[in-house]
Amino acid sequence: MHSWVDGQPAGSVPLKDRGLAYGDGLFETIAVRAGQPVLLDRHLQRLDEGCRRLALVADQSMIRSEVLAYAAALGDGVLKLILTRGDSLRGYGINPGAPVRRILQGSPPASYPPAHGLEGVRLFPCATRLAEQPLLAGLKHLNRLEQVIARAEWQDAEHAEGLMLDMSGRVIEGVFSNLFLVCDGGLLTADLNRCGVAGVMRAEVLAQAQVLGLPVTVADISLEQLRQADEVFVCNSVYGIWPVRGCAAMSWSVGPLTRKLQGIVRALLDI
Numbered sequence: 001m002h003s004w005v006d007g008q009p010a011g012s013v014p015l016k017d018r019g020l021a022y023g024d025g026l027f028e029t030i031a032v033r034a035g036q037p038v039l040l041d042r043h044l045q046r047l048d049e050g051c052r053r054l055a056l057v058a059d060q061s062m063i064r065s066e067v068l069a070y071a072a073a074l075g076d077g078v079l080k081l082i083l084t085r086g087d088s089l090r091g092y093g094i095n096p097g098a099p100v101r102r103i104l105q106g107s108p109p110a111s112y113p114p115a116h117g118l119e120g121v122r123l124f125p126c127a128t129r130l131a132e133q134p135l136l137a138g139l140k141h142l143n144r145l146e147q148v149i150a151r152a153e154w155q156d157a158e159h160a161e162g163l164m165l166d167m168s169g170r171v172i173e174g175v176f177s178n179l180f181l182v183c184d185g186g187l188l189t190a191d192l193n194r195c196g197v198a199g200v201m202r203a204e205v206l207a208q209a210q211v212l213g214l215p216v217t218v219a220d221i222s223l224e225q226l227r228q229a230d231e232v233f234v235c236n237s238v239y240g241i242w243p244v245r246g247c248a249a250m251s252w253s254v255g256p257l258t259r260k261l262q263g264i265v266r267a268l269l270d271i
């Protein structure tokens, strides 16, 4: 399907776009089923928070309308929404008059091997560490070089995702997913106030855990806590939940809490 730029079919953006020059913008990757964007409110909430923190002035109701119209035309697939701070010729200085640019791209449904969800995955232990930057932590901004470098660390099919630590060795997330541990019947996921992306699926899993009455802890996680977890899973907005069976010398069984949450998320994503 054709991409849209500022609500019009288009295949390119100007060379002066600040998203290209500086990664000055935000993005959302949204699963679309039967013409409906899945978890749209959560995506738009994160985008709104990103706009607030980056002082990007965007018309949120126009964005919602465009996403709904684009998703309806896409049917089933993945919708990528990019907002950039528009154009500037050179220099970091912001041109307050430049309107925020809206880019919508559609792609077919993700084609991950079904075994990832059924049998679980292994994580590659990435050497690339996440830098701490509280100003940007949690946002899905366009500067994703750490993930690009980390994803280039493995090519084999044995590893479906990578494990990323911060500079102090804390366990943070996957390269394109968030990470959960099941410990003593409750969920533990990393505090993302220093680095990491606060995923929409992570937020949904936390909300579902609350509905199920599960104890939830958001805190710093050590490698030793990861090793001793009863179950481990990763999640994102596109594939839902993958149980994790191993990472380097660590291994886990696929357990009942992971399966329960996976079932709930599968129903949402219709997969």
Ligand SMILES: C=C(O[C@@H]1C=C(C(=O)O)C=C[C@H]1N)C(=O)O
Residues within 6 Å of the ligand: 029, 080, 110, 176, 177, 236, 237, 238, 239
């Ligand atoms: C990096 C993108 O999006 C992330 C990656 C995936 C995926 O590959 O499964 C899913 C959702 C996003 N968190 C992208 O370019 O869309």
Ligand SMILES: Cc1ncc(COP(=O)(O)O)c(C=O)c1O
Residues within 6 Å of the ligand: 029, 147, 173, 174, 175, 176, 177, 178, 196, 197, 198, 199, 200, 201, 202, 235, 236, 237, 238
């Ligand atoms: C670094 C990182 N963490 C987590 C996620 C998961 O985010 P979401 O659940 O919003 O797809 C992504 C998705 O791109 C990501 O790139």
